[in-house]
Amino acid sequence: MIGTRLKLARASAGMSLRELAERMGNIVSAQAIGKYERNEDMPGSRALMALASALGVSESYLLSDEELTLEGVDFRKKRSAKEEATIEAQTLQLLERYLAIEDLLGLKSVEWEQPRSAPYPVYDMRDAEDAARSVREEWGLGHDPVPKLAELLEERGVKVLSIDLDDIDGLAARVMRKGRDAARVIVVRKNIWAERKRFTLAHELGHMVMLPAAGVDEERAAHRFAGAFLMPADVVRAEVGAQRSAISIGELVALKQRFGVSVQAIAFRCHDLGIIGKNAFSELFKEFTKRGWRKEPFAEPACIEASYEEPKRFERLCYRALAEGVIGESRAAEMLGITLKALDQRLAEAM
Template sequence: MVSSRHADVQVGDASRLFDGRRLTLARQLIGLRKNALAAKIDKSPTAVAAYENNTKRPAPVTVAQLCLTLGVDPGFFLPGPHQLTASDPVPHFRSLRSTTQLARDQAFAYGVISGDVGAALERHVEFPEPNLPQLSVDVDDESSDLPEEAARLLREHWEISSGPVGHLVRLAEHHGIVVVFSPVQTAAVDAYSFNDGYRPTVVLNPTKEDYYRQRFDVAHEIGHLVMHVDAEPGSKVVENQAHRFAAELLLPENELRDLLPSKADWRSLAALKEAYGVSLQALLYRSRALGVMSDVTYRNAVAYLSSKGWRRREPGEMPAVEQPSLYPKAVEILQSVGMNELSLAKESRVTPGIFRTVTARHPVREDLFLDPQKTDAPDGAIPLFRSVVDHPGK
């Protein structure tokens, strides 16, 4: 219970300055619908909706109930370090059909919270300004070469020299894109991206340990950020546009057309795989897309991949996945001048567990976020917060 005088003051302040959008985030992070939250705090769904749309302020005792139920400190409900724009962004998930709305809400809320962490860190360190060109591509456009044009535009804008693209995550961060790993509990949601008015953000799947596929994921999500700012996510056309963008970004036609074999020359393909940092499957797909390899040859090559088990694990040593460094380096710098993780987490208004996950170079594998008050998760959503309300000093 919130029993100390200091905690009571916090609850009172949170009641007076309550921001309903923060309640929405906390509810989504723990994987609850409005009616489920209403039942837990003994309020009506209408009341919860009123709290979230800021037409009604919860009383201090209700704020305390919300804290206990959602596993956050009272300060979480004050306006966050950065504010969403008037029209909330829609994240680009790979497949809307295979991802529940609850899971998408949970993943997006985590992305927004990662922006809160970044905004707090930027009070003390300077990050690169976002530097991302825009070339809007119609969501029904299946025939033009605009996705490839968008990739060429980005290469020119970022002054990427000819040849293989180097460390793609570091390159994106250098141009002001936030790249973070999601919690392992949300691994059912693949990589996704959005631009919420703070910074363009790419959230990577923490369980994907394939260097080559992760690089393609990052290129794919950058494609969404360049082409699909206002587009509805999830359609096959939109996803195919992002795939084509990624292929042109990592494997430019003017460089690869003369290098790709017309037959399944595995030695040549393996050499290109190592040089350009893409999978054999991506090279085969690119060869067919550019008309270098016939459809029949492509299908036979893919069948051979499958027969060898290479579609799951391609031959050769697997490099470690590319790691984010923007947030982790900022934390290291601040710790070197005496700002510890706990104080930075408090300033970000998140739990230490969430802070560690957002700012990690490596995916956090530990089960850090289970709420001890919650024994089951509705519809596959995973609770992310451990309750810290009973222990405001932790």
């Protein structure tokens, strides 16, 4: 039945029933669309075409019986039910395309490679530190900085989606699939600077692998996990020293180029590890504020290219399916959420 799909597409577009009816040129009324969503009626071919066009989806999408649901989503900032529904709908729509392209190519969907000892119980911040060390060990990452975290996560079976979000940096969730194991997904805000995107990805990984005890600040634990995962304690101490009275901005910028995180994250890490004390930490942040680095556009020196942490696997699979003749250009453009003209431009640039 069309109801679930239609409601999901409308939520993703952020439209009310009345707005959708108006976008369709009032071919049908808002009340009629409500009936479609409740599966009390089915749209005729003309209305179906208009619904698909207004919502920016295909008719086959609206008629599909694939069932996906999100579980374990934790919006850590208070927002309206409409905002939450929109974000969840966008996530499900993108993920469905991702799973569909894997099916079309006959690929076994990469399963989530959960670290052997996860979930890690966390009673204090030292446990979060240990959890990050354990993930690195169990994934065989050694002590070197992780070059491209989005790609690493996708190799380990996490579907990473980049979405235009307004005031949240990311979220992690389980996606329940009919007749299949749950997929794991991390959604990251598309329009944030790459250093913060890397930290967000590590932060959401922390939420996925840790099990905080009652009374533990989950956000603080995930922050500590992210810092430890991206900047292993032994490596930081080897680079900076066990204890310092001060650290220069130039040194922080050099460390940023090594670890791929912001100078602010490095300062926090040094403070967490006891390398610098409260006074030195406070002085650094006064300087960051003075230089305008603590607010958008976060214009720190040596910034990483914006596209560095964009997930690319889904896009690569779409191009592969197109090259192998599994899908046509119209279907590829629909999958990628772009126009045919934009697809042609991308293909031309790649030649």
